[in-house]
Amino acid sequence: MTRLRYISKNYKHLNNAGNKAKTDIEIILSEDGALNAGLERTVGLGAVRGYARTLGSVIASCFRLKKGDVLLLQYPFKKYYDFVCRIARAKGLKTVTLIHDLGSFRRKKLTVEQEIKRLNRNDAIIVHTPNMEKWLVENGVRVPIVILEIFDYLSEGVNTAPQSCAGDVPRVLFAGNLTFENNKFLYDLSEMSGNFKMVLYGNGLDKSRIGQHAVWKGFCPSDRLICEAEGDYGLVWYGVSIVSGEGPLGEYVRYIAPHKLSLYIRCGMPVIVWKESGMAPFVAENNIGLVVGSLEELDSAISEVTDNQYCEMKQNVEKVSAKLASGYYTRKAVAEALKLI
Template sequence: MKGRKVRYYLKDSFLHNQHEKNAGSKARNDVEAILISEGYKGLEIKVDNWYQMNFFKAQQHKYSATKSVFDQLGLGDELVIQFPIIHHTFLIAQLIKQAQKRGAKFYLLIHDIETLRHAAGSEVKLRHKLRNYFQEKKAMMSVDGIIVHNDIMKGVLANQGFPVDKMVSLEIFDYLIPNFQEKSLPQKEQAIIVAGNLNPTKSGYLYSLPENPAYNLYGVGYDESRALNNITYFGAFMPDDLPAALEGSFGLVWDGDSSETCQGTYGNYLRFNNSHKASLYLAAGFPLVVWKQSALSHFVLENGCGIAVESLHDLKETIDNLSDTDYQDLVDNAKRVGQEIRDGHYLKTALTHLK
């Protein structure tokens, strides 16, 4: 028998190249770094390239790999899992329950929830519904605690039957910046920053923006052949290099195909979801522009670190109506929150509230 409990995290890595110019792994890598700083030890799930296997062989392989990790847990041990699990198995809930019988505790940190992403979207294929049920709902129901994005997400999940006392709100994602150097103060008259996935399927609104204000774009997937006159495209950067490259007045958090509102699968998801790019902007010292109906609007307005609009067609007037003092207050608050984000404050705080 082991003497004292150990706090672990599941080290669960993508099989593809870690040096891609997108933020796919950035959020997970930062969570790992913060957990390590808090004394958590990594338990690595070791898998072969199951993408080359047929469905049943892949499931069997991932089940065995996950079981070999969970079998190491004993009485009083705790395991934090970033969710969704990259190497997911349909039988994850069963494996969790087996380890819980030995006295282990499991906690999930939510990055994405597919059932919420598609909540207001189009019809979901039966195959995906089954996967969402076995790999999402059953897993989430079986654990001892869940770190969700915000109180809106907590409320929606409570309505779906998840116990409120098991859920803790993160509020906003942390974003670690190695060798951070403060930039010169942003100015109200500068362009709006848009960073991330600029592909028309996710960010279609970028191709139908009003003439003002101007926008500075950073990221992958941008169709330059459709560039508008008020757009400057700066290319793609590695996540740790991106903050220093950003120039502008506000960072924009917007999704979907319309500049009038956030709609479609990606746009509606902002009603529940904390977009990771919000953390990027704040960590870099920029106040935010968010959709008024987004979950993040509550955090932004309560902390005074940005503005909320119903439509991007309202944005120029909203900014014009800000006095220089108003704007400076937003920048000061963004810098204050940004410091907390760079320090890992939000995850560290959420971890202390898990039962």
């Protein structure tokens, strides 16, 4: 009988999107009977102890993995990925890699050729969006590919923040890094006059530069934000420009399923995404928000939404949110990948 395995590790903390997504996937796999081939997951052991713990987990997996197992790897797995793939192949395992981030694309930690060579060691890979699949195939990936669609988001929280009433000014929420250097568009958007106001959650805000149309709520952990977020729409936008997704991170949005989008949906909010983003088709097909070509269109796009249309989007958000809370998309993608190998 085929056993599905994964390798857990030490996580510095669970306050960022990457670690939250990875630990949620471990939980979903475990609930479905997958076994951790490494050591038990730990959080926050510090640099030296954390390194030793993760290394110990990888070494333990070398003894626990058996011929015929299927190993699901979450990518990137830093310096251990190539080693684990070679061990798995030598022991007669099949491997499926679920991609979180591409090192060659945004961080430039690898060349494209190096990354494609790594990924081709698998029997199947799970990617965010059709755009990511297309980019990988065009650059040489030859193994079967499954599309995740969106990252699940486990939390028992339910938004209990006061809802807007008819006639209230719509609130557009943005949660994340608020520094001018990383998200200059926020500062430009907060200066724009329009029939909406910005609600900001996060660290790094330059109060001397932020405009009068923004309200800062400080930093709020994601599980608490799901319960307390004040907003009518969640904005998924990156980069320096309000016109388009400019800069390395803005360009990367063409291919990825941002974890931030899942968070907003779990907050119960329709989302706003760039029309060129990898998630624009998902948002449009599920009718869970607005797709805009530029933030200059934001005021008119929001103003054109009728009360009935907004209620319909909210209802659709609730349906998708329930799927995210149950691990639906991870389970579906993993099941499809297993059929392909």
